Amino acid sequence: MAGLLRRIIPCLDVDRGRVVKGTHFVELRDMGDPVELAVRYQSEGADEIVFLDINASADNRPTALDMVRQVARSLTIPFTLGGGLRTLDDMYAFLDAGADKVALNSSALAQPQLIEQGARQFGSQCIVVSIDVKRQAAGYYRVYSHGGRKGTGHTAKSWVREVVERGAGELLLTSIDRDGTGDGYDMAITEPIARATPIPVIASGGAKNTAHLLEAFKRGADAVLAATMFHSGEFQVGQVKRDLKRAGIPVRLDY
Template structure:
């Protein structure tokens, strides 16, 4: 699959992901063994200065009890940040959606609730537009090779057929799919380009690749495989690469990028 889509279509995006637990940014391997990485607002500003196109905040330990602190975080981020950001975790109803948008989020991300209450995708798309809704799909390649969809922060395996679910998400009005290959998450072995190739560069909605970034070459391969955006966490949080490092490499390989003045 070539990167020709991105030469004539939207510019490919680089999106740092900030997994948040109890008000702090954390990072783990295969969604486990979480390590504290810092303050959400401080990290958000750092990534904006490095040239990030967007940010994604995922409250990975979200519950109703934690939502007030999550809303406070969103308000603080919105007051300090000028690039778009999405928020996910603990969103169960349209009232929750309203609260996060009112707090300043540009997009909401659904995962578990998209599976358990799929009509919520339709409702958000109708009220706020498809560009406001990102559906996160956590998919794991099992030992037998089959693809399984997981919810609840990667802890519960569903009976969904992965390919049917991807199609349904599009049909229900999502603007983007955040596709996380759980078997790649935190491993540093590169993105699952096979999954991206399956969807292809002409997929009807934007696809964000997630899970497995180790260096600039992985971002290039993901975009060449059809990703519209590439999301990563650990390599940025650990200061192994800056967003600018990744973008400079991609520009050198003829991938159009938004550059920071």
């Protein structure tokens, strides 16, 4: 990745217009206004923001679109919206509202052709495929859908290969086992996938401190997603970037 700076991406789980964060995909806690938080992270040096609408439905679609429009006006850095995108029209609505990328998860598993349709229509660069995996045995990970509640027939590696072939532009790889635990990213699966995949891979799930981010970058992640460690105020994006820089990771410091 010579030449590309490693990206730090705060993730905002959004539920009906508020930022929430849970553990193991449950137990939600209110953590603030998404636009305010995103702007704060941007000024602190975030390279991108990911918004995941965790309770997306037709009823709260207007709220989500309104949030995306506000975010687009306020942010000068790229952002991704995931959650509840089931059709090309859904994807268009959020891209048109100003999202730079959309993340597909359960809908890509249910209708994999959505990935190539989206890639053809809007370009691979705006199609992120979000993959939630759970360890079954050493080296064997299964893909889950519906926020980690439903198992699928896919292994992590076979599904990654398929979404890349179908035109995904980026992977957001989340470990369900680690999410919200603070035990660090599951590099046993993230490293082989990041090293073998010809598109960028974002490590996600389990980061609690700078050492976790450093390990992910040293072991091949193109970008890291983190939520609680930033939301809690314990870590500040800029300080983390300066610490990473001292540890030899190329990051963007002139924000």
